[in-house]
Amino acid sequence: MYSSSNLLGTSLTQNSLRSITPRRLFPLGGEQNNHLHTTMDVAIIGGGAAGFFMAVNLKLMAPHCRITVFEKHNRVLAKVAVSGGGRCNLTNSFAEVKDLKNVYPRGSRLLHRLFRTFGPREAFRWFEDHGVELVTQDDQCVFPQSQDAQTVISCFLRLARELGIEVRTSHAVCALEPLTGNNGRRRWQLSFASESIRPRTFDRVAVTTGGSPRAEGLRYLAELGHEVVSPVPSLFTFNVPDPAFRHLMGTVVEPVIASIPGTKFRETGPLLVTHWGASGPAILKLSSQAARHIHEREYRFPLLVNWVNTPDTETVAEKLSRTAAAHPQRQLSGVRPYGLPSRLWIYLTEKVGLAGERKWGELGRRNLNRLANVLCNDPYEVDGKGAFREEFVTCGGISLESVDSRTMESKVCPGLYFAGEVLDIDGVTGGFNFQAAWTTAWTAAQAIARTTEETQA
Numbered sequence: 001m002y003s004s005s006n007l008l009g010t011s012l013t014q015n016s017l018r019s020i021t022p023r024r025l026f027p028l029g030g031e032q033n034n035h036l037h038t039t040m041d042v043a044i045i046g047g048g049a050a051g052f053f054m055a056v057n058l059k060l061m062a063p064h065c066r067i068t069v070f071e072k073h074n075r076v077l078a079k080v081a082v083s084g085g086g087r088c089n090l091t092n093s094f095a096e097v098k099d100l101k102n103v104y105p106r107g108s109r110l111l112h113r114l115f116r117t118f119g120p121r122e123a124f125r126w127f128e129d130h131g132v133e134l135v136t137q138d139d140q141c142v143f144p145q146s147q148d149a150q151t152v153i154s155c156f157l158r159l160a161r162e163l164g165i166e167v168r169t170s171h172a173v174c175a176l177e178p179l180t181g182n183n184g185r186r187r188w189q190l191s192f193a194s195e196s197i198r199p200r201t202f203d204r205v206a207v208t209t210g211g212s213p214r215a216e217g218l219r220y221l222a223e224l225g226h227e228v229v230s231p232v233p234s235l236f237t238f239n240v241p242d243p244a245f246r247h248l249m250g251t252v253v254e255p256v257i258a259s260i261p262g263t264k265f266r267e268t269g270p271l272l273v274t275h276w277g278a279s280g281p282a283i284l285k286l287s288s289q290a291a292r293h294i295h296e297r298e299y300r301f302p303l304l305v306n307w308v309n310t311p312d313t314e315t316v317a318e319k320l321s322r323t324a325a326a327h328p329q330r331q332l333s334g335v336r337p338y339g340l341p342s343r344l345w346i347y348l349t350e351k352v353g354l355a356g357e358r359k360w361g362e363l364g365r366r367n368l369n370r371l372a373n374v375l376c377n378d379p380y381e382v383d384g385k386g387a388f389r390e391e392f393v394t395c396g397g398i399s400l401e402s403v404d405s406r407t408m409e410s411k412v413c414p415g416l417y418f419a420g421e422v423l424d425i426d427g428v429t430g431g432f433n434f435q436a437a438w439t440t441a442w443t444a445a446q447a448i449a450r451t452t453e454e455t456q457a
């Protein structure tokens, strides 16, 4: 088990959390502090989960910052609204996570380090402290008690309003240019896609533009010297154009081992047969772990299913042999090994040329071996991907090599920060992607707040 006490051993105590939280929220965004500090202008590009979490936390940590969130669409937090089927699975307890690599195919090392400061436990507490009551399901996914993503959105919008954060919708940032003023201070000029919006300059900029399988959107960041890991989709289901298999639509088998032969990619979990092919946690995890491999093969690749979660064919053959000895007069269709669903068992026996009416006692060693083989190594050809309830995340983005892992600051452009899915970090389903957004956003907010203190000193 991925122990949260180990993981969070050096996490914030309630007291240290209080020390970064103002005693009360100033309705005008901490204007009261301005006589003590020079205002620092911070732009956050992207009004999604990471952008709002960073804006709100930065304002709480450094009330003298003047923060503007730029969102290209006419509404903010659109993905939060549709997340988790409209319920927003905003984190996970991580109680069943043995190794972060299993849930973060990309970014696990960085998150392992950052979770010590702001991990799932801190995120849970943050939302509850800010009025979003949470509930942890049996599967360890965490949702708002209201079961409504709107609760999370309302929380962010209320805090942004109370803190005086400026939110500009329909402002698509298209270029970012470093400027050096007469006093040697570096500032950033943001330009917008719409010519009617004049460029604006800021002291600090954070990029929280989320994932997108189109590399286009990251070009202006690549031009600034950041390494971009080519973005490809992750978290998708598999199209299996085999009518007999699709006929099993609605069948769920738990757990199976799904793997891609000739590779290290294999995942265990429930598999669901759909009217287009294969879905369910085992398939989604496989799509995530093997996202790049599958992309390189243009979504055409072989898939092996082990229906009985037992890698050793001989063990399965022996079990079938014992079944045959115990029920020699029973029909093959009447005794289902491993409690397999009836339709699946008939389909598999027919796949190896054995009619359901055959008696177990008549099968012989050769047929039992053939059955064991199809139970352990059932091959399919995948041709294309489908969406998982339209949920997908992006594998790739700004390379973690270009980012300081303690601060989320760009290594090539000081004063520029990143958080959320724009980074080459992504997780499987279960609240892991939002958790990565909260953690990286909080880290960047803390780092920016620290630099503003240094500037004041």
Ligand SMILES: Cc1cc2nc3c(=O)[nH]c(=O)nc-3n(C[C@H](O)[C@H](O)[C@H](O)COP(=O)(O)OP(=O)(O)OC[C@H]3O[C@@H](n4cnc5c(N)ncnc54)[C@H](O)[C@@H]3O)c2cc1C
Pocket: 045, 046, 047, 048, 049, 050, 051, 070, 071, 072, 073, 076, 077, 078, 079, 080, 082, 083, 084, 085, 088, 089, 090, 091, 171, 172, 173, 174, 208, 209, 210, 211, 217, 389, 390, 391, 392, 393, 419, 420, 421, 422, 430, 431, 432, 433, 434, 435, 437
């Ligand atoms: C249908 C669906 C359901 C999901 N459900 C869950 C779930 O339940 N749990 C979970 O953990 N994860 C879920 N995810 C994944 C999760 O939504 C993302 O990982 C998360 O939103 C990433 O946060 P972000 O702030 O980095 O990006 P986003 O939330 O995508 O926000 C980025 C914002 O930046 C804006 N933007 C982009 N470019 C520019 C620009 N040039 N100028 C200005 N603005 C710009 C975008 O319009 C967007 O509003 C789901 C994803 C989808 C698609």
